[in-house]
Amino acid sequence: MEQRTRAPFKSKAYAKRFERLDWGPDLRERKTITDYLASALRTAIYDGQFADNEELNQVELAQHFNVSRVPIREALRQLQAEGLVQNIAHHRTIVSGMTTSQIVEAIEMRAVLESYLLQKAAIRFTKEDVDRLRQICKETDKIKDYGPRWVVKNWEFHRALYARSESPTIISAVERIHLNIERYARRTGSGKRLHEAANEHRRILRAIEKSNFSRAADLLQEHIRHTGEAVRRQREQPNFTAESALPRPRRGRIASR
Amino acid sequence: MEQRTRAPFKSKAYAKRFERLDWGPDLRERKTITDYLASALRTAIYDGQFADNEELNQVELAQHFNVSRVPIREALRQLQAEGLVQNIAHHRTIVSGMTTSQIVEAIEMRAVLESYLLQKAAIRFTKEDVDRLRQICKETDKIKDYGPRWVVKNWEFHRALYARSESPTIISAVERIHLNIERYARRTGSGKRLHEAANEHRRILRAIEKSNFSRAADLLQEHIRHTGEAVRRQREQPNFTAESALPRPRRGRIASR
């Protein structure tokens, strides 16, 4: 089976948006252009490369990726179903920004579900599992600034909490919510919150060490809710303007394809 | 704006599958063929018209709906993202049957989230809300057999429980899970379970009447989990064969379009 590699990009309209895109095997191995595009766009959106409500022009995207509009459209449909973009028929597709309450509710769901997962996992914890958590805590401390590396480590801790829950479906549902809201949570991420989060992790760990699992679950729930509060606090500031595109930025002129 | 009405179906290959399809305004009002198709297919799958792992042939579907493959493909992409079908690149798209543990985990999520929603809503309950619940209970009693009408009434009760939760996002997430697993839960639905469920609803109602909300939440959680247990029990019977298509039923001959 021949390895499909995408042709070099033609247009530079979106160059900046996708430059941070990880061209790892995960992306390259996709079998169809549509799959590749869906990944690329999803990654870019999760990465915060697009402002809320920003318009996605099919022709521009097609030119950028040097493909026809068909796979672009299919990829956009997929993202639409995932809730990342919104399509207004015959009109346009925009990056769908979540409202504050949507974000907060999503975080609420995480809090409830993750707390449940922890309780479910806790009764099966082994010494190795706890060691692993300790290890991750230590590693997290080494990361001094808020960036992708910290996000990954942070999530590693959470995943480790649920490793023994024997609930892969719930975990992946939770993980998806996490990915969906991370781009918003990120904007509130200051160094202070970084430190706070690390402390909360450690407190959860301590409760687990003492086999006080219901307390650990409560702490975890609080920990997650703190993110929600941070988002709400930031967004309710009067001078807060979500990084969002204007309703209808004058359309550029792009030759139809 | 001209009202788009679909042309009558050409092919009869899928006629049976879509005959129960509700041609209500909800469906007819869709602006694009793709949107219409996504709804139609989703409804049919939710309705149990397709067996697990059944193959969806783009050409056949296109002929049935008398459209080209493009909107069919886009609709399938959307369903794929929704988890209703699975696409194997260059190969085929199949209706993705959930495994027993996936179903049970989905029900678990419902139990956890709905119980949370109830607790959140309970503190805001008014007398009218409780009356409404009572009313729904009565109406449910009138429906004697397990069918779409019962499912709707049943869900109405659940929704009424969360009406005051002020969490529309969580509610719709839960609703989606419900829709996703209903077709499996249905297969276990005997008259006996019908009665049991009605009783459980009434017990929850009674706890609410006594303002014993945490007990109501617990009862609700149990109530939902019962469905999960029923599914598991049925599927673990040695002679159980999920209504599912064979891995590769000899492909029919369909003229390419």
Added chain:
DNA sequence: CAGGGACGAACTGTATACAGTTTATTTTCT
């Protein structure tokens, strides 16, 4: 008659062409 290419039918995936919709611009009328 079992195993393995080679071929071809039947699909899926992508590009291109065309149709229909929306929005911006120009023209017309008052």
Added chain:
DNA sequence: AGAAAATAAACTGTATACAGTTCGTCCCTG
């Protein structure tokens, strides 16, 4: 000049054409 109507440009949506992949079938070889 300003509002309304006509026109044009830019997109989106769908159909058709073509390219590429998979898999069954046939034929060959042993």
